[in-house]
Amino acid sequence: MARTYLLLAWTWLRASAQYPVPLVMMVLGSFVLTGMDVAAIWIVFGHTRSLGGFALAEVMFLYGTAGVSFGLADLLFGNVDRLSQHIRAGTFDAMLIRPASAFVQVATDRFSVQRFGRLAQAAVVLAVALPRLDPPWSRIWMVPVMIVCGVVIFASIFTIGGAMQFLLTDAPEVSNAFTYGGSTLTQYPLTVYGGDLVRAVTFIVPLAFVNWQPALYVLDRDDPFGLPYGLRFAAPAAALVLALAAALAWRAGIRRYRSTGS
Amino acid sequence: MPSRHPEEAVFPPRTRLRPHPRLSLYARLAGYGFRRHSAYRAAALAGAFTNTVFGILRAHVLIALWEARPGLAGYDVADAVTFCFLGQAFIGPMQLLGGGVQLAERVRSGDVAVDLLRPASLQAWNLADDLGRAGYLFLLRSVPPTLAGAALFGIVTPAHLATWAFFTASFVLGVVVSFGWRYLVALSSFWIVDDRGTQALSMVMAMFFSGMVLPLNLFPGWFGTLAQSLPWAAMVQVPADVYLGKRDALEALGFQALWAAALLALGALATRAARRKVVVQGG
Numbered sequence: 001m002a003r004t005y006l007l008l009a010w011t012w013l014r015a016s017a018q019y020p021v022p023l024v025m026m027v028l029g030s031f032v033l034t035g036m037d038v039a040a041i042w043i044v045f046g047h048t049r050s051l052g053g054f055a056l057a058e059v060m061f062l063y064g065t066a067g068v069s070f071g072l073a074d075l076l077f078g079n080v081d082r083l084s085q086h087i088r089a090g091t092f093d094a095m096l097i098r099p100a101s102a103f104v105q106v107a108t109d110r111f112s113v114q115r116f117g118r119l120a121q122a123a124v125v126l127a128v129a130l131p132r133l134d135p136p137w138s139r140i141w142m143v144p145v146m147i148v149c150g151v152v153i154f155a156s157i158f159t160i161g162g163a164m165q166f167l168l169t170d171a172p173e174v175s176n177a178f179t180y181g182g183s184t185l186t187q188y189p190l191t192v193y194g195g196d197l198v199r200a201v202t203f204i205v206p207l208a209f210v211n212w213q214p215a216l217y218v219l220d221r222d223d224p225f226g227l228p229y230g231l232r233f234a235a236p237a238a239a240l241v242l243a244l245a246a247a248l249a250w251r252a253g254i255r256r257y258r259s260t261g262s
Numbered sequence: 263m264p265s266r267h268p269e270e271a272v273f274p275p276r277t278r279l280r281p282h283p284r285l286s287l288y289a290r291l292a293g294y295g296f297r298r299h300s301a302y303r304a305a306a307l308a309g310a311f312t313n314t315v316f317g318i319l320r321a322h323v324l325i326a327l328w329e330a331r332p333g334l335a336g337y338d339v340a341d342a343v344t345f346c347f348l349g350q351a352f353i354g355p356m357q358l359l360g361g362g363v364q365l366a367e368r369v370r371s372g373d374v375a376v377d378l379l380r381p382a383s384l385q386a387w388n389l390a391d392d393l394g395r396a397g398y399l400f401l402l403r404s405v406p407p408t409l410a411g412a413a414l415f416g417i418v419t420p421a422h423l424a425t426w427a428f429f430t431a432s433f434v435l436g437v438v439v440s441f442g443w444r445y446l447v448a449l450s451s452f453w454i455v456d457d458r459g460t461q462a463l464s465m466v467m468a469m470f471f472s473g474m475v476l477p478l479n480l481f482p483g484w485f486g487t488l489a490q491s492l493p494w495a496a497m498v499q500v501p502a503d504v505y506l507g508k509r510d511a512l513e514a515l516g517f518q519a520l521w522a523a524a525l526l527a528l529g530a531l532a533t534r535a536a537r538r539k540v541v542v543q544g545g
Contacts (some may be wrong), residue, residue, distance in 0.1 A: 025459025171308030177315040193324035
């Protein structure tokens with residue numbers, strides 16, 4: 001499956017390299033577009049020294065970890081949110097009869113180098129923010145763990161959003177609220193959002209485990225909402241549960257899928 | 263067999279005042295644009311849902327900022343929340359995420375040849391269609407997020423009837439400025455066949471410099487002054503300020519009208535250049 005993925009992704013990359021000018025513009029556009037979010041945080045901190053009890057470097061750390069996770073998940077599986085286009089155009093039927101996983105084919109379809117722009121931008125922010133915080137080595141091991149868990153969580157949300165499009169073929173934008181909405185939500189400390197929303201993203205859609213709970217451990221801070229200390233180490237479990245749910249949702253979607261037949 | 267040579271045709275005298283034929287053509291085109299988009303009701307409602315979710319997230323960030331700095335930039339917390347939901351409400355009609363003008367696709371497919379043969383201005387045709395689109399999306403993508411914002415956070419409503427009238431005018435002008443810009447972006451596909459790169463850059467500019475991500479009056483120094491004078495300010499910042507009564511209404515409308523006229527004039531010039539440039543392939 002991984003081999004098929006790499007083969008298809010490489011094929012699409014070579015195809016997109018045939019038009020170098022739009023390619024470069026799209027990478028730049030993606031880099032700058034996602035950079036706008038950093039600029040927004042920068043401007044906000046031009047007016048205040050702390051937001052929701054967190055300083056600039058800490059918010060940038062949250063932004064960087066969430067951005068790298070989301071960027072990787074978007075790079076690898078973001079195309080799944082185009083499923084409804086494939087269903088409407090009938091190209092999904094063609095994918096189903098090919099001797100390769102339909103999920104891999106949807107994920108790699110038009111695999112585009114532009115998504116590297118988002119990832120690169122977030123990686124730069126993280127690389128700048130982390131030395132400023134200078135967390136002890138005894139805590140820094142959590143950073144790669146949280147990034148991997150974040151990738152799994154966002155990839156699962158992309159997959160669930162894709163699976164929803166089997167039902168909501170005419171309204172694919174709903175899944176953007178969860179995928180890109182999740183990315184926006186995790187860019188800021190959850191203290192700005194208030195208790196109800198935080199409980200929802202801790203216990204229902206586990207976005208709090210992308211960066212918030214592990215970051216409390218890395219930064220060695222008390223939980224402003226008074227949730228149990230153990231939750232800081234729960235990211236792998238949350239990622240696993242969500243991945244299982246995503247796999248089930250995708251299978252359920254494929255099973256109930258009926259071609260338009262035309 | 264005609265009873266009279268066509269060149270001798272006698273037109274009956276007009277008995278009552280009828281709308282100018284051109285105007286009624288464009289009015290009908292706007293109507294068709296409205297109806298064409300009404301075929302995608304589920305997509306519009308899904309967009310409204312997503313706009314509402316983003317409105318809630320951004321509102322929380324702005325509330326946190328204004329609680330730390332009350333009265334920042336002349337807004338209070340309620341003004342900032344209202345601004346945030348208005349920005350989300352404008353995404354649909356002003357098409358802030360790009361697209362809406364189908365011209366680029368038609369240049370790629372060659373269908374633009376038919377458009378250029380029509381006995382009507384390409385630009386005015388697209389403008390009429392776009393106004394119809396904006397009208398429909400106003401109903402489905404502007405009203406629901408605003409109502410959701412009002413229900414969840416409470417938003418400011420203008421007290422004076424005049425403010426509502428100014429806001430309506432400002433909103434329509436904002437749509438025209440947005441069209442003027444998107445039409446230019448779409449026309450670029452006459453020269454650059456793959457317009458995805460230009461679309462991506464256009465989206466960056468529109469999102470950031472319209473005030474949708476953050477109100478432009480938070481931008482520091484000369485950068486803020488620059489952002490306030492660019493055409494994207496006419497799409498979110500200016501109409502929202504007119505709504506909130508934070509800006510001299512006539513000055514705001516003048517600013518928008520100036521950009522609308524400039525972009526439409528540039529679009530007309532570019533259309534003429536494109537007409538000479540176009541090579542339609544096929545037989």
